[in-house]
Amino acid sequence: MFQYEIVQDGLTVEDLLRNKWRLGKKIVHELRMAKAVTVNGEPVLWKDPLAKGTKLQFSFEVPASSYKPTNACTVEIKYEDEHCLIVSKPKGMSTHPNDEWDSNTCMNHVMAYIQANGGHYAEHVHRLDQGTKGLLLVAKHPIAKSIFDRMIEEKTIIRTYAAEVQGNLRTDSGTVNAAIGKDRHHSTRRVVSPTGQHAVTHYEVVNRYKGTCVVHLVLETGRTHQIRVHMAYLGHPIVGDTMYDARETASGDYELHAIQLEFNHPFLNETTVVKDI
Structure with missing residues (x-):
């Protein structure tokens, strides 16, 4: 189904699955029972050291x-x-x-x-x-x-967002570390709450305008409405985000854009960066 090339001498299939990819016991057991890993169509011993450049074939249901x-x-x-x-x-x-x-x-x-x-x-x-x-x-x-x-x-997949927020943040960059929980008075709204889930957002101002600024934001955690809640918590809600007390815009909506994903690709052994700008 797919092929993986060994990138270091001496790596075993066991090391690859358990230590490098850190797969769960169940999926590792299923791959072993299915004899899912082969080299040139032949079964491979999971504890045998493999030479750099060896191409493993993975085939499973x-x-x-x-x-x-x-x-x-x-x-x-x-x-x-x-x-x-x-x-x-x-x-x-x-x-x-x-x-x-x-x-x-x-x-x-x-x-x-x-x-x-x-x-x-x-x-x-x-x-x-x-x-x-x-x-x-x-x-x-x-x-x-x-x-x-x-x-x-x-937190090894870096997710970057862009948003225009009300007002001008006093600092050019910073971090919001504030737990987020449900609003007891609103079924879909979230609020900063000491009893909520851990949430961390990093921000950087990339453009300043009269009355607004554009920020790029990187999520460490992925809580519901995290960026919207954290920006409102700072007193700078996303422009048009009336749920979080921003002024209404002509469109009646807000703009939040997931503009980039970056990660070390676990199968290709290279950095993958994808932009949506």
Whole structure:
């Protein structure tokens, strides 16, 4: 199903799966039982040291994802390899279905693309709020999903956003470290709360205008409405974000854009940078 080239002398399959990729015990056991790892079509001993340049073949049964495909994929594919897709989610579109009749989400469109190209598995690694547009990482097989999930948890996938906020931040850069929880008085709103979930956002001002400024923001965590809540907490809500006390704009909406994803690709052994600007 895919190939991986050993990049250091002496690495074993066991080392690769357990230590380098840090896969869970269940998936490692399943790969072993399925004899999923071969070299030139022959089974490989998992504890034998391998020479640099050895090409491992991985072949295993991939489950089908449950997303119902749209008639055609209309989301833009910004990057693709055999392990993942990065798509540009449009503003106003949900990342994934929340109900069985919700069939026009980004993942429904992604599944249409996957099936049109002979596949049947796609799972998003993170999510974007419905009102946020931009880059979304999607895994194309379960090993990739497991590794990318861990990378998100360990903050090694750098997610950069752009937003125009009300007022001018006093400092050119900074960090907001403030836990976020649900607003007891509003079903969808979030608030900074000492009893909420840990949340960290880094910001940098890139342009200043009269009454507003444009900031680039990097997420360490991925809480619901995190950037919106943290900017409002600083007293600088995103322009047009009336849920968080910004002034209403002519469009009646706010603009938050996921403009870049950067990570060390676990299968290609290179830095991958994808932009949506």
